[in-house]
Amino acid sequence: MKSQHIVCKILPNSIAEELEIEIGDELVSIDDQPIEDIFDYQFLTEEEELTLLIRKPDGEEIEWEIEKDADEDLGLVFDNGLMDDYRSCSNKCIFCFIDQMPKGMRDTLYFKDDDSRLSFLQGNYITLTNLSDKDLERIVRYNLSPINISIHTMNPSLRCEMLHNKFAGEALKKIDYLHEHNVEMNGQIVLCKGYNDGEELTYTIERLEKYCPVMKSVSIVPVGLTKYRKGLCKLEPFTKEDACKLIELVESYQEKFFKAYGLHFIHLSDEFYILAGKELPSAKTYDNYLQLENGVGMVRLLLDETAAAIKDLPINLKKRELSIATGHLAAPFLEKCLEMIKTVYPNITVHLYPITNYFFGEQITVAGLITGTDLKNQLIDKPLGEALLIPIDMLRSGEDVFLDDLTVSDIEKALQVPIFRVKSSGQDLVYAIAGDESFKETDTHGDYEPSGL
């Protein structure tokens, strides 16, 4: 069903305000063209002259001829930022994290999106299985890039098996179309032991080479396995030996690709280096950190940024005692950061608490999947100092709510300590630990305000 575009806000001093368009009015068309989503809207409103058809709540339709500058916004804000419903996926992947979540969580957490528009707007990865020819043509016409693609394998029949979708192999041809039209792409491979690793992975990497450098990067991340896999395909976690072999394989390709294209192109997520107990690659290997959201290079960046940020701190910092909670994956590296800080500022004491994920299972070690309940239960009897720092990833985007719906203020009350939300950069970490007011003023992120007890 076609979405209605109901105005929910009018920007002050805008064309919409001047025309007395009101909240609750519906945008019907621009220049007689219906609007499917935000991309149509942005494209059509770039014109200097346009005709706007608005329908009032009582059904009356009003048409305005507008003259404006090409880059002038109309000042209309709609209910849904995408101006359309999110498209859900048509797959049943053997590694899907959503299928491994316990029942009873918030409905929105179970929504399986696979929408190319969100790839552009939010960086989501899409499988291309529900992307129509019209969608492809729109990506090119509106110059939507980069498009982030969940590739998983370049073997069509294996892709059908892994995604449980008979069209998943055929869908790989859409990468050719995007490549031919020079649409920048990034790829992702969720690696599943016994499926798309080993020779299959070698085949995939070799097939992907032809898309480089229009495709800028491909990350390889290990499948996340929670304790809720009853009835799902049997998947094994990777071992240290697996990780060592993978690193050897990927690093040999990185060298080759860098020589040929000036890009390392294939990247392993930090988890593989940690599992192998190997030194993380240097910053230049990450080609400007194109896949940080997939945990590729996060640790290297954190260490380097921390070292750099310490140099900016004043010589004397006041004595402080505080605490940090994170997942087991990042804890050893945060420990390294704290050691760096401690050598320069011995009067700052930081208790580091790696939180075990009992909610999803102990194999899940990333900070972003820690629940408020695990945090509270594991810190309740611990010394926390004057404040507790948590990575902002532990909370729902833009909100103060953990995955299990507990809020930051619930945890603050339970632990009797103010909680500071810290972004993932080393600079934010150092400034939050320093706790100096002057740094709060100069900070551009501003996310370590205490949320109050």
Ligand code: SF4
């Ligand atoms: S495409 Fe994503 S959301 Fe859909 S089943 Fe696969 S992993 Fe799950």
